[in-house]
Amino acid sequence: EVQLVESGGGLVQPGGSLRLSCAASGLTFNKNWMYWVRQAPGKGLEWVANIKYDGTEKNYVGSVKGRFTISRDNAKNSLYLQMNSLRAEDTAVYYCASGDSMDYWGQGTLVTVSS
Amino acid sequence: QSVLTQPPSVSGAPGQRVTISCSGSSSNIGTYHVYWYQHLPGTAPKLLIYRNNQRPSGVPDRFSGSKSGTSASLAVSGLRSADEADYYCAGWDDSLTGWVFGGGTKLTVL
Numbered sequence: 038e039v040q041l042v043e044s045g046g047g048l049v050q051p052g053g054s055l056r057l058s059c060a061a062s063g064l065t066f067n068k069n070w071m072y073w074v075r076q077a078p079g080k081g082l083e084w085v086a087n088i089k090y091d092g093t094e095k096n097y098v099g100s101v102k103g104r105f106t107i108s109r110d111n112a113k114n115s116l117y118l119q120m121n122s123l124r125a126e127d128t129a130v131y132y133c134a135s136g137d138s139m140d141y142w143g144q145g146t147l148v149t150v151s152s
Numbered sequence: 153q154s155v156l157t158q159p160p161s162v163s164g165a166p167g168q169r170v171t172i173s174c175s176g177s178s179s180n181i182g183t184y185h186v187y188w189y190q191h192l193p194g195t196a197p198k199l200l201i202y203r204n205n206q207r208p209s210g211v212p213d214r215f216s217g218s219k220s221g222t223s224a225s226l227a228v229s230g231l232r233s234a235d236e237a238d239y240y241c242a243g244w245d246d247s248l249t250g251w252v253f254g255g256g257t258k259l260t261v262l
Contacts, residue, residue: 041196072251074197074253076193081154081238081240081253081254081255081256082189082191082197082240082242082253082256083253084242084250084251084252084253087250087251096249096250096251097250098248098250099248099250132196132197134197137202138187138199138202138203139187139189139197139199139242139251140199140202140208141199142196142197142198142199143196144195144196145196
């Protein structure tokens with residue numbers, strides 16, 4: 038059974054930083070694209086970033102380019118999202134997902150950016 | 153405003169069939185596959201349809217997807233109360249060099 042467990046969310050002030058983690062199990066991690074997708078309060082799903090199975094290709098939504106960095110550690114079956122210069126509009130539940138079709142998703146971790 | 157356009161809501165009685173539309177452009181749906189996800193807020197989203205019309209194992213055949221030109225649709229037949237959820241279409245967009253989601257459609261079973 039595939040399991041994706043996000044952690045690292047919390048309350049942070051505007052301009053601050055946070056690092057999210059996603060621990061994966063039950064899949065061949067180093068053969069899967071990985072994604073971060075978020076849902077702001079009362080809004081729909083928004084793709085944030087994705088990373089190729091070997092880390093050689095990364096893509097970001099325009100609103101986070103230059104502020105967020107996606108990375109992975111295949112030896113630890115883990116995905117990360119380093120979030121810097123956080124803004125109020127980054128407040129959301131952040132989900133990690135895996136597979137060519139975003140086949141599997143975690144339960145999400147809440148990030149709140151507020152003073 | 154989302155790149156992929158979905159109706160905000162649809163509804164139907166138990167046992168009926170409803171469809172959810174997803175309208176895009178040549179840079180996304182017109183060129184690439186469409187995916188559909190079911191989401192109950194507070195839970196993990198679930199993949200319902202991949203590559204336009206393929207169902208992952210475990211997804212009932214009451215759910216079906218189709219694509220024509222720059223539009224796609226999800227059909228849900230034999231409606232059940234458990235189908236009440238938000239449904240999202242998604243896919244790759246060449247112009248944005250990233251994935252895009254529709255705004256989501258809330259399905260209500262009357």
